Amino acid sequence: MLRKAKIRDVKSIHQMINASAGKGEMLPRSLMDIYGSLRDFFVYLDDKEQIVIGVCAMNIIWENLAEIRSLCVEERYRRQGLGRVLVEACISEAITLDLFRIFTLTYKREFFERLGFHEVQRSTLSEKIWSDCFRCPKYPDYCDEVAMIIEL
DSSP states (O other): OEEEOOGGGHHHHHHHHHHHHHTTSSOOOOHHHHHHTGGGEEEEEOTTTOOEEEEEEEEEEETTEEEEEEEEEOGGGTTSSHHHHHHHHHHHHHHHTTOOEEEEEESOHHHHHHTTOEEOOGGGOHHHHHHTGGGSTTTTTTOOOEEEEEEO
């Protein structure tokens, strides 16, 4: 079941993201960051246990640009289309806000290519560089994420 995240989901979101970050799949996020951006998140719940098994966020960067971030699906639920459902929910929300340029920084190039994203130079995302990237410990010399964008 897909829905917008709620306060009771924060610790599960935090745990999922940081477990994935520990495997090198994404960057870690603090609890404070997740609380502050909770309205950006969608969660996917296991039908039986009603636990969070997938998360994804859509963050507004500028008047014409949004970011898909923090996409994570629990290991045992991967390859079932949940990641696609989560990303499509974020894209749909961006469109309802009249945001038609959506990007991601990812280690999963092929996944996002299947959704219609294409690779771009990070320098084309200047608004992003000065917001989150500037605070990242990998900035500027060690960033190994791929910048991808879809324009709808």
